[in-house]
Amino acid sequence: MTRVRLPPFQRFLDAHHDDVARFLVASVGRHDADDAFQETFLAALRAYPRLRPDSNLRAWVLTIAHRKALDVHRARRRNPVPVAQVAERAAAAAPDGPADHWERVRALPARQREVLTLRYAADLTHAEIARALGCSEQAARRAAADGLKTLRKELSDVPVTA
Amino acid sequence: MSLSPPDLRPGEAAALAARTAARAADEGVAEIAYTRVDSPLGALVAFATARGVARIGYELEDGGLDDILDDVALRLSPAIVEAPRRLDPLRRELDEYFEGRRRDFEIDVDWALTGGGFRRRVLQECARIPFGATSTYREIAGAAGSPKAFRAAGNALGSNPLPIVVPCHRVLASGGGLGGYTGGLERKRTLLTIEGGMLAV
Numbered sequence: 001m002t003r004v005r006l007p008p009f010q011r012f013l014d015a016h017h018d019d020v021a022r023f024l025v026a027s028v029g030r031h032d033a034d035d036a037f038q039e040t041f042l043a044a045l046r047a048y049p050r051l052r053p054d055s056n057l058r059a060w061v062l063t064i065a066h067r068k069a070l071d072v073h074r075a076r077r078r079n080p081v082p083v084a085q086v087a088e089r090a091a092a093a094a095p096d097g098p099a100d101h102w103e104r105v106r107a108l109p110a111r112q113r114e115v116l117t118l119r120y121a122a123d124l125t126h127a128e129i130a131r132a133l134g135c136s137e138q139a140a141r142r143a144a145a146d147g148l149k150t151l152r153k154e155l156s157d158v159p160v161t162a
Numbered sequence: 163m164s165l166s167p168p169d170l171r172p173g174e175a176a177a178l179a180a181r182t183a184a185r186a187a188d189e190g191v192a193e194i195a196y197t198r199v200d201s202p203l204g205a206l207v208a209f210a211t212a213r214g215v216a217r218i219g220y221e222l223e224d225g226g227l228d229d230i231l232d233d234v235a236l237r238l239s240p241a242i243v244e245a246p247r248r249l250d251p252l253r254r255e256l257d258e259y260f261e262g263r264r265r266d267f268e269i270d271v272d273w274a275l276t277g278g279g280f281r282r283r284v285l286q287e288c289a290r291i292p293f294g295a296t297s298t299y300r301e302i303a304g305a306a307g308s309p310k311a312f313r314a315a316g317n318a319l320g321s322n323p324l325p326i327v328v329p330c331h332r333v334l335a336s337g338g339g340l341g342g343y344t345g346g347l348e349r350k351r352t353l354l355t356i357e358g359g360m361l362a363v
Contacts, residue, residue, distance in 0.1 A: 008235040008242045009192065011228075013179050021175035022167040037175075038182045045191050049241050101165055120165040151165070 006053045009045055016058060017041075019122060020065045026102040026121035027069040027113075036072055038064040062122045063132040066114065073110070104154055105147070112147030115140050180244075187245035194239060195248035196231070200363050202260050203326075203349050205331040208249050209234050210244070214270030215252050217323045237275060256326070260356070265293035267327045275323035280306060284318040290330040298336045312336070320344055326353065 006012075020040055024033040044061050047077040051060070105116050111133070118129045126144070186192040190212060191239035198221070199206040207222040207230050216238065219230040235242055238310045246253075251269050258264035271289075283306035291297050319330040325344055331353040335341040342349035 006240045008231045008240050010244045017175040017179040021170055025168045037178050041182045042191050045186050049239055085342055102168055121167045137168055
């Protein structure tokens with residue numbers, strides 16, 4: 001029997017950097033995504049040698065990214081952004097254009113924001129999301145539906161299906 | 163427009179990953195750093211731990227980067243990142259060596275992949291053969307404590323994890339033949355020619 005082995009970390013990083021970057025840009029915006037990305041993979045690397053080789057590596061690293069995003073949101077609540085930086089952030093976010101729905105997602109209640117970013121920016125299943133958030137799958141589905149409902153009020157073209 | 167993942171700029175995530183890998187190596191979070199090094203003998207892949215350079219591979223002969231990477235991950239640790247800067251001292255010394263401006267390597271070496279006992283003694287004896295000189299499998303076996311074990315000495319040198327830096331190319335067959343070489347005999351000949359130590363072979 002061939003034992004499953006962890007790939008060398010660099011291969012794991014290469015395989016998932018796009019997914020993690022997309023998730024973090026959606027979840028915290030471009031301005032904070034860089035730091036959160038580095039913190040995510042450094043935390044992953046620290047835990048990596050002790051990880052079970054048969055782990056779902058993609059869901060694992062996105063769960064870490066989710067926690068790092070949470071840190072960013074908590075820090076923002078503690079330290080509201082000074083006015084000067086608001087303009088700077090708007091400029092940094094400019095490439096996304098005015099149609100960046102993720103900015104609206106970021107303004108949703110925390111649980112809805114978390115579920116929608118994990119579902120639509122990270123493409124995790126509701127079961128994986130429930131595990132990442134420590135809630136039931138049903139609660140994850142409900143938060144997604146609630147979030148989409150709010151978004152639909154604001155926008156006409158967000159897909160209805162969860 | 164729908165709720166689709168945000169677009170990334172081309173190369174954006176890869177650049178972020180490279181910065182993260184460099185930081186992981188600098189801060190000691192990664193146990194091993196590696197990089198490719200170009201040389202007149204073809205592409206090399208080099209790995210370093212906190213102790214020093216642990217593995218140098220001829221990329222083509224050793225099954226390609228992926229095989230070497232898997233082997234080091236299996237035998238040392240999977241906490242490996244590509245961090246070229248960490249290998250700059252080795253790169254510099256190799257460049258100087260191939261340009262004829264360096265005779266001895268001064269970088270620190272991690273012997274972790276050399277095995278133990280006789281194998282390691284053979285490789286450490288081999289490391290003492292000076293630039294431009296050569297030895298034989300029999301002599302090396304003797305210096306390592308078992309004059310009769312010249313075949314085992316040959317095997318130990320054949321599995322040298324640090325070719326060029328641990329100069330197994332300086333060990334020849336007792337009859338004056340070239341013997342073997344991990345990177346192929348053509349490379350052994352080239353290295354001996356660089357060092358001017360090529361005997362009538």
